[in-house]
Amino acid sequence: MSITGLISIALSAILIENFILVKFLGICPFLGVSKKMDTAVGMGLAVIFVMGLASLFTWLVNHFLLVPLHLEYMQTLAYILVIASLVQFVEMFLQKSIPTLYRALGIYLPLITTNCAVLGVAVLNTTKGYNLLESVVYGVSGGIGFLVAIVLFASIRERIQFSEHPKAFEGFPIALVSSALLAMAFMGFSGLKIW
Amino acid sequence: MFNLEIMDIVWAIVVLGATGAVFGLVLALSSRAFAVETDERSEKLLSILPGANCGGCGFTGCALYAEAISKNGAPINKCAAGGQKTVNEIASCMGIEPVKSDRVVAVVKCSGGNNAIKKYEYLGLHDCLSASLLGGSGPNECSYGCLGLGTCLTACAFGAISIVDGKAKVDSEKCTGCMQCAEVCPKKIIVPVSYDQDVIIACSSHDRGAVLRKICSIGCLGCGICQKVCPSGAITLIDNLATIDESKCVDCGKCASKCPRGLISDAGLPSRQEIEAMEAAQAAAAANTAAPPSAPQA
Numbered sequence: 250m251s252i253t254g255l256i257s258i259a260l261s262a263i264l265i266e267n268f269i270l271v272k273f274l275g276i277c278p279f280l281g282v283s284k285k286m287d288t289a290v291g292m293g294l295a296v297i298f299v300m301g302l303a304s305l306f307t308w309l310v311n312h313f314l315l316v317p318l319h320l321e322y323m324q325t326l327a328y329i330l331v332i333a334s335l336v337q338f339v340e341m342f343l344q345k346s347i348p349t350l351y352r353a354l355g356i357y358l359p360l361i362t363t364n365c366a367v368l369g370v371a372v373l374n375t376t377k378g379y380n381l382l383e384s385v386v387y388g389v390s391g392g393i394g395f396l397v398a399i400v401l402f403a404s405i406r407e408r409i410q411f412s413e414h415p416k417a418f419e420g421f422p423i424a425l426v427s428s429a430l431l432a433m434a435f436m437g438f439s440g441l442k443i444w
Numbered sequence: 445m446f447n448l449e450i451m452d453i454v455w456a457i458v459v460l461g462a463t464g465a466v467f468g469l470v471l472a473l474s475s476r477a478f479a480v481e482t483d484e485r486s487e488k489l490l491s492i493l494p495g496a497n498c499g500g501c502g503f504t505g506c507a508l509y510a511e512a513i514s515k516n517g518a519p520i521n522k523c524a525a526g527g528q529k530t531v532n533e534i535a536s537c538m539g540i541e542p543v544k545s546d547r548v549v550a551v552v553k554c555s556g557g558n559n560a561i562k563k564y565e566y567l568g569l570h571d572c573l574s575a576s577l578l579g580g581s582g583p584n585e586c587s588y589g590c591l592g593l594g595t596c597l598t599a600c601a602f603g604a605i606s607i608v609d610g611k612a613k614v615d616s617e618k619c620t621g622c623m624q625c626a627e628v629c630p631k632k633i634i635v636p637v638s639y640d641q642d643v644i645i646a647c648s649s650h651d652r653g654a655v656l657r658k659i660c661s662i663g664c665l666g667c668g669i670c671q672k673v674c675p676s677g678a679i680t681l682i683d684n685l686a687t688i689d690e691s692k693c694v695d696c697g698k699c700a701s702k703c704p705r706g707l708i709s710d711a712g713l714p715s716r717q718e719i720e721a722m723e724a725a726q727a728a729a730a731a732n733t734a735a736p737p738s739a740p741q742a
Contacts, residue, residue: 314463323456327463334467338474345478 258383259390260441268366268391269398270428270435275366279399280424282357289403293396295357297389300370302339303332304388307371308381321375328371336362366395398435402428485537486514492533493523498601500524500622513538521546524621525602547639548621550604550614552596553648554633555707556589557611559662571595576630585659588648590633596625642695643688643710645670650683662707670699670708 343351374384489510501522503509512518520534535542566583572595590611597605604618626634633648653665666684678692697710
């Protein structure tokens, strides 16, 4: 696959098929930790990290375990197994070896173990038939798309706090309405064609 | 055909079970290999500390303070929220002598509120900062005083601040001295004062007496009477404002009784009757302990 193909995959994962705003995957952390900018950035970075690693390892598991043994229909189960153990392992590894990164990612790392965006990227890699490199690129750029969306949304929510709106919309309802508007704005990218 | 399907199921169970077992084994081994030694004392300290994460100790949160005590031997009397009780518990946990908690509380250095004349009626956002940005630094004639809109009240995590008679008031029993209120006060009139300090001059105005007399019925005129009556030389006039040096003040309360404006408060001080009762009780106790050994001799 040429370099243009990889760029095309990355751009489509970030903008055109944004995991949150177009595919509606990983909504819970998107709404849960987007109240403040710094927590949103921390969560976004952790998601990039985990989605990249998960893409790598689930591809390996699919290619060397599930396909040879004709167990493709068990992929959801196998992927959850891989992702959960992988995140646990990475957390232990980071705590020992790179404490600075461990502290930066903090509580978000274990939180995203069961994030549907992470499982989603693994399943999509398989259904789209990506090779190893493409899978990792798709995973990392999917994470970047998550970061972009959650940072945009966090900055909107910080402003919403100080704007006037009806009492009934206070808090969560207005957040849902504004996320819907943000998602509609991202629909505008669907016409984007790359090469 | 039927047999084959059964075999498929068994095969899937075996493979996935084996995969899970391998992953579990790897995790178990790596939890040994990557085990991080944590000081159990810092975990114990964390359970002792109040867990308010107010930052009053100067560290960002209780966990970091606990770590700083156990690892780097940080001073154990920095937790304002916990007070002396926490200091004693930390001391017993660390196996060192307890020291006196240097408890400070926030004090709003303004007695104005409804005593201060308003320039105009403020109807904007209910927030001190936005009010203070308006013309003439806020709706009060006095440019130093409390605006009474309660920005400090929302900043206080301990519910120690209330707005009384148009100005903020700190309940020193609830206050932990974290000074979050001072951070948000646009007038910067909330200051840390020792919990034991009773005599307080609650005014921040540096206006001359003639000016101040017209705009506030209680503020410090800078007349200097308190400075003259103070037996320990603790009060000095700095730029038209009487200021107490806590290290010299003996909490006698003479300044409070002489202040022509009734501004100086000695609310925490015991009254004269109480002092006399206390002294009598002490004398009685001293006489009791002194009496038994002297009785047999006589």
